[in-house]
Amino acid sequence: MKALFNQWIRLAWLIVAKRRLPASAYDYEQARTDALKGFNQFCPKPFKTPAKSNQDERAIILYGKLLMGQAAFLKNSLTRKAGHLLVPGLNLAYIRNPKAASTSIAFAMLKAIYTELEKLEPSAEQINFLSDVNLHKGLVKREIPVQYFIVVRNPFERLVSVYRDFFETSSDHFIYDDYLFGILKKDLAFPEFVNRIFLIPDILKDQHLKPQHTFLAFYEKRNQNIKILKLENYQEIDAFFLQYKLKLPDINKNPLQVDYRKYYDSTTLEKAFQMYAKDVQLFGYEEGYENLKNHLKKIH
Numbered sequence: 001m002k003a004l005f006n007q008w009i010r011l012a013w014l015i016v017a018k019r020r021l022p023a024s025a026y027d028y029e030q031a032r033t034d035a036l037k038g039f040n041q042f043c044p045k046p047f048k049t050p051a052k053s054n055q056d057e058r059a060i061i062l063y064g065k066l067l068m069g070q071a072a073f074l075k076n077s078l079t080r081k082a083g084h085l086l087v088p089g090l091n092l093a094y095i096r097n098p099k100a101a102s103t104s105i106a107f108a109m110l111k112a113i114y115t116e117l118e119k120l121e122p123s124a125e126q127i128n129f130l131s132d133v134n135l136h137k138g139l140v141k142r143e144i145p146v147q148y149f150i151v152v153r154n155p156f157e158r159l160v161s162v163y164r165d166f167f168e169t170s171s172d173h174f175i176y177d178d179y180l181f182g183i184l185k186k187d188l189a190f191p192e193f194v195n196r197i198f199l200i201p202d203i204l205k206d207q208h209l210k211p212q213h214t215f216l217a218f219y220e221k222r223n224q225n226i227k228i229l230k231l232e233n234y235q236e237i238d239a240f241f242l243q244y245k246l247k248l249p250d251i252n253k254n255p256l257q258v259d260y261r262k263y264y265d266s267t268t269l270e271k272a273f274q275m276y277a278k279d280v281q282l283f284g285y286e287e288g289y290e291n292l293k294n295h296l297k298k299i300h
Contacts, residue, residue, distance in 0.1 A: 098207050261292055
């Protein structure tokens with residue numbers, strides 16, 4: 001309890017010292033509306049198109065949204081919810097885990113829900129937006145039990161994937177501009193990136209940064225049957241999908257294959273391990289951790 005209290009104090013200091021104001025107040029609703037033009041038939045609930053406004057009004061509105069967004073993020077973080085895509089005809093539900101082939105898996109699930117979706121060839125961004133609006137936040141009672149599944153990934157490789165996609169190589173909108181008042185800047189070096197997310201309690205970590213076991217808590221508490229698949233065991237994933245006559249597409253894969261180990265030194269590895277120790281143990285990545293630790297000893 002004391003350690004958690006100290007972490008919250010350190011986070012408060014980090015926000016005060018490293019916040020970036022005024023922040024961008026990125027208009028997520030407008031971005032989603034623009035991206036999903038022509039895809040409304042695949043949205044369970046129609047979403048409102050943001051009202052037009054002049055530049056001054058827009059700035060005030062967006063800044064207000066920033067403050068409300070921070071409050072909403074805090075409120076939602078304190079409440080554990082479900083987050084899965086359900087294919088009713090298959091009684092199959094995917095518990096979404098970002099940065100573990102989630103776009104590819106979500107597309108396979110969405111095509112099973114909406115068979116006509118494949119003809120439109122949606123982009124990775126559109127698939128992710130469609131996933132957001134189709135996620136179930138609670139359990140749906142069904143006569144036949146639902147098979148829930150999640151795909152997990154080596155947590156040390158997953159963390160580097162987040163850094164590479166959003167801090168190094170992405171030319172799109174920087175998704176962390178407004179996160180916790182902008183404490184994660186795009187030009188952060190990897191060690192400082194790790195230092196800062198190390199100070200963020202798990203409950204406030206962004207979905208890309210959360211320990212993967214936290215996505216299971218809602219379901220485990222309700223005694224749901226969960227199949228855990230490891231991204232590294234692609235043959236097992238393919239076999240699982242074939243049971244349901246689903247094929248996993250290859251979407252949003254970074255074409256530049258980089259050795260994730262080069263991003264770590266002994267200090268960043270130990271901080272990453274402290275953040276994701278339960279993932280390492282629960283999902284069987286102890287050998288990967290030891291191999292990475294030994295690799296660093298040899299090169300330093």
